[in-house]
Every structure is written in structure tokens, then in C-alpha cells.
Amino acid sequence: MTKSDNLARIIIGCKAGSAESFSQLVDIYASRFYGYFYRLTGDKVVSDDLLSELFVKLVAKISSYKGGSFESWLFKISSNIFHDYLRGKQRRRKLLEVRKRQLESRITEVKKSDSERVDKLQIQLEKLDTDTRELVMLRFYSQLSLKEVAKIRSEPIGTTLSKLHRGLKRLRELMER
Amino acid sequence: MNGENKENLKELFAKFLSVEQAERAVEDVQKAERILGEHPAPAPDDALIADVKSEIAEAILPRQVNVFRRTAYKTAVVAAAAIVIAAISVRLLDIGGGKHERVTYASIPEALWDSDDISADDVELAIFTAEIEQIEGEVLTLQLGENGGNGQAAVAELEMELIEISSNFWER
Numbered sequence: 001m002t003k004s005d006n007l008a009r010i011i012i013g014c015k016a017g018s019a020e021s022f023s024q025l026v027d028i029y030a031s032r033f034y035g036y037f038y039r040l041t042g043d044k045v046v047s048d049d050l051l052s053e054l055f056v057k058l059v060a061k062i063s064s065y066k067g068g069s070f071e072s073w074l075f076k077i078s079s080n081i082f083h084d085y086l087r088g089k090q091r092r093r094k095l096l097e098v099r100k101r102q103l104e105s106r107i108t109e110v111k112k113s114d115s116e117r118v119d120k121l122q123i124q125l126e127k128l129d130t131d132t133r134e135l136v137m138l139r140f141y142s143q144l145s146l147k148e149v150a151k152i153r154s155e156p157i158g159t160t161l162s163k164l165h166r167g168l169k170r171l172r173e174l175m176e177r
Numbered sequence: 178m179n180g181e182n183k184e185n186l187k188e189l190f191a192k193f194l195s196v197e198q199a200e201r202a203v204e205d206v207q208k209a210e211r212i213l214g215e216h217p218a219p220a221p222d223d224a225l226i227a228d229v230k231s232e233i234a235e236a237i238l239p240r241q242v243n244v245f246r247r248t249a250y251k252t253a254v255v256a257a258a259a260i261v262i263a264a265i266s267v268r269l270l271d272i273g274g275g276k277h278e279r280v281t282y283a284s285i286p287e288a289l290w291d292s293d294d295i296s297a298d299d300v301e302l303a304i305f306t307a308e309i310e311q312i313e314g315e316v317l318t319l320q321l322g323e324n325g326g327n328g329q330a331a332v333a334e335l336e337m338e339l340i341e342i343s344s345n346f347w348e349r
Contacts, residue, residue: 022233030226035218048225055229059236121216140213146189158193165190165202168209175212 007070014062026055033078036141040082040134042122053081075142076152082134124174132167139164312339 007028013021033054037047057077065073125133139149150160186206190199316336 017237019230019234019237022237023230026226026229026233030221030229034221034225038218044219048221051221051225052229052232056232056236059233119216121213136209136213140210145185147185157189161189161193165205169205172205172209172212175209 011062011065011070014058015065022055022059025058029074030055032141033074036075036078036137037082039122039125039137039141040130041085042126046085050078050081050085054078057081069144069148071142072144072148072152075138075144079134079138079152086130121175124171127174128167128170132163132170135160135163136167136171309339 010021010024010028014025030051034047034051037050037054038044041047041050054074054077058074061077125136128136135149135153138144138152139146142149142152144152146160146164147157149164150157153160186203187199190202193199194202316339
């Protein structure tokens with residue numbers, strides 16, 4: 001049985017509501033999507049939440065998957081989850097302005113605990129703007145072609161290519177310093 | 178990690194850049210992606226994976242209940258439709274058939290129920306009763322040993338005769 005046949009069989013199982021099939025999908029994709037979320041957020045706790053959210057959404061949305069690249073479909077959902085997280089973060093930031101002093105101390109604590117695990121790449125990645133960082137991670141973790149990446153991002157391939165080149169070049173420079 | 182999508186890069190860049198620039202761009206991308214590969218992100222904890230799986234199981238449960246409910250509703254609708262169709266069909270056949278036929282219980286001889294001649298039936302009944310009484314008397318005589326010969330065989334023969342007469346009566 002080929003890899004794609006096996007995946008197709010698992011997806012059929014998921015559509016039939018088999019917990020075992022969903023469990024197999026978790027085993028296949030958890031590491032990749034966790035890496036994707038972690039590199040975007042730099043936060044293990046947030047990545048845990050986003051990964052859980054992804055798979056719970058998968059259960060709800062699996063019936064709407066009508067074929068095509070499953071990974072592309074899954075990364076589209078992941079990208080939306082990340083954007084929702086960003087929007088939530090912005091809302092939280094506005095709240096922060098209101099209760100600045102109270103919350104600032106808490107955030108510092110959270111950052112301190114997380115910084116224990118932050119590696120060099122993570123530090124440099126955070127110097128890229130969010131959109132570029134997302135593109136670089138989408139390309140790297142999804143293993144999709146640039147055409148598919150551009151489709152997920154709903155932008156022309158030339159734009160995707162140019163942003164990706166600039167982002168990776170900058171990252172390389174930062175890492176080689 | 179992404180070896181599958183490298184081959185189209187040069188061609189893609191060449192659409193927007195000169196050949197030299199495209200080559201340099203491909204080099205930038207490949208080097209940066211190598212750096213990314215050399216710095217793997219942390220893996221999810223086993224506990225997280227277990228939590229995700231249990232969350233999935235919880236999320237599936239209401240879905241399965243809904244599927245069961247939907248199936249039950251569909252079955253009920255189909256059953257109701259079948260009953261309505263059957264009822265309509267019976268009614269239509271009834272109207273088309275015209276004359277009603279009496280339903281009789283198979284094991285009861287129809288002749289008995291159809292008979293309108295009560296006096297004739299009574300005569301037959303009286304004859305059978307007399308025959309039975311006569312045979313019963315003979316059986317009693319034989320059992321008491323008042324008659325000579327093979328008593329047991331004669332009793333068995335008479336009993337068979339009695340059963341036959343009794344059956345014939347109900348078959349009429």
C-alpha cells in the first residue's frame with residue numbers, strides 16, 4: 001500500500017467517524033504542525049493549544065474535505081488558526097493598555113519561563129515580520145510547492161516567491177552573524 | 178525537509194529574475210532552508226498527544242450521536258412511508274376485489290362451518306356418538322377378560338378404530 005493510499009484510507013476512516021483513524025492522523029502530522037506553530041509563536045503553551053485546536057477543527061471539518069492535497073487543506077486550516085490567534089493576541093494587547101501594570105508583570109513571567117527553551121533560530125525568526133515568518137514556516141513545514149503555498153495565501157506566485165526569497169535571505173544573514 | 182519542492186525553484190525564479198539572479202536566489206533559499214533543517218523545533222510532548230487524542234474522542238462522540246439520530250429519523254420516516262403505502266395498497270385491492278371472502282381457520286374443516294343443515298349434522302353426530310359408545314363397550318369387555326382370544330391385540334385394534342372414527346368426524 002502506497003503512502004497516499006494509506007492516507008486516503010485513513011481519511012475515509014475519519015469521515016466515518018473512526019477515532020482510530022483520527023489518532024493515526026495525529027501520529028502522522030502532530031510533530032510537523034507543532035513545529036509550524038512553535039516557530040510562529042515561539043511559545044510551547046500556545047503551540048500546545050493551537051495544535052489541539054487544529055485537530056478538534058479537523059474533526060468538525062473533515063466532511064468538507066472534498067479531495068485534492070490533504071496537506072494543503074490542513075495547512076490552510078492551520079494558517080487560519082494562527083491568524084485567529086494573532087487577532088486574539090491583538091485584542092489581548094488592547095486589554096493590556098487598559099490594565100497595563102497588572103498584566104505586564106504576568107506576561108514577563110510567562111516570557112521568562114518560555115525563554116528557557118528558546119533556541120538561536122527562534123530568536124532570529126522573531127526578528128522577521130509575522131507575515132514573512134509565516135510564509136517561511138508554511139513553506140518549510142508544509143513541503144508544498146510554491147504554487148500551492150501561494151494558493152493557500154491567496155496571492156500571486158511572484159509575490160510569494162519574492163517574499164520568501166527576501167525572508168530566507170534575511171534569516172540566513174541573521175543566523176550567520 | 179522540503180526536498181520535494183526544490184526542483185521547480187530555479188525555473189520559477191527565472192520567470193522573474195535574470196539567470197544569474199535566479200541562481201543566487203535559489204542558493205539563498207537552499208542555504209536558509211538548510212539552516213532551518215539544522216534547527217528542529219521541539220517535538221510535542223507525549224502527554225499533549227494523548228490529550229489531543231482524547232479531545233478528538235470527545236469531539237467525535239456528539240457527531241456519532243447525531244449520525245445515529247439522523248439514521249433513526251430516516252428509518253422512522255421510511256417505515257412510516259412503507260406503512261402508509263401498504264395501507265393504501267390494501268385499501269385499493271379491497272375496492273378492486275369487490276366481494277369479501279370470509280377468513281377461516283385452516284385447521285377447522287370448512288364444511289363444518291358452511292353447513293346450514295343442522296338436523297343432518299345432528300343425525301351424523303348421533304351416529305358417531307353411538308359408534309363410539311359401542312366401541313367403548315367392546316373395549317371395556319375385552320379389558321375385563323369377558324371375551325376369549327388375544328385380548329391386548331383386540332384392544333389396540335379397537336383403539337385405532339376409535340381414533341379413526343374420531344378423526345373422520347372432525348374432517349367432515
